[in-house]
Amino acid sequence: MDVVISQISLVSLFCICIIIGTIVFAYYKKLMITYALIIANFVVFVISYIYPIVIYELGFQPIYLSLEFLPQLYTLITSMFVHGGFAHIFGNMLVFLFMGMAFEQRIGRKNFLIIYLITGICGALTHSTLNL
Numbered sequence: 307m308d309v310v311i312s313q314i315s316l317v318s319l320f321c322i323c324i325i326i327g328t329i330v331f332a333y334y335k336k337l338m339i340t341y342a343l344i345i346a347n348f349v350v351f352v353i354s355y356i357y358p359i360v361i362y363e364l365g366f367q368p369i370y371l372s373l374e375f376l377p378q379l380y381t382l383i384t385s386m387f388v389h390g391g392f393a394h395i396f397g398n399m400l401v402f403l404f405m406g407m408a409f410e411q412r413i414g415r416k417n418f419l420i421i422y423l424i425t426g427i428c429g430a431l432t433h434s435t436l437n438l
Contacts, residue, residue, distance in 0.1 A: 311377045318363040321350045322380075325387055329419070339415050340406035343422065344399050350387040351395045364388050368434040386426035 325346045332342030354360040364384035369375055389395035410418040 310374050317357045366430040382427045385430045
């Protein structure tokens, strides 16, 4: 059994840096994580609209759960920032803005970020299970 490490483009690496950078910046500057996540989602969407390869490199696929593709597990998190079109991202971010702000204010930034990441990972796994 050989471990397969997929090549990732510089554009996708840049998107990963945007995701991490906005979250870390907001967390340490004590800004709302909701705003940082919305900004990261829109920036990744614009980049993926210009370079469609980003969608395939950052999106999660069920085969990544096998031992051969284990290094691609980072896509469990990056897939939360990949959207299929303008209506998809606009609808998601509109609801996320109103619900996310209230929820984050109620439970705190740290707990909000943890819940966001856990539910995103569970969403990717559920979607993969239902769409093998």
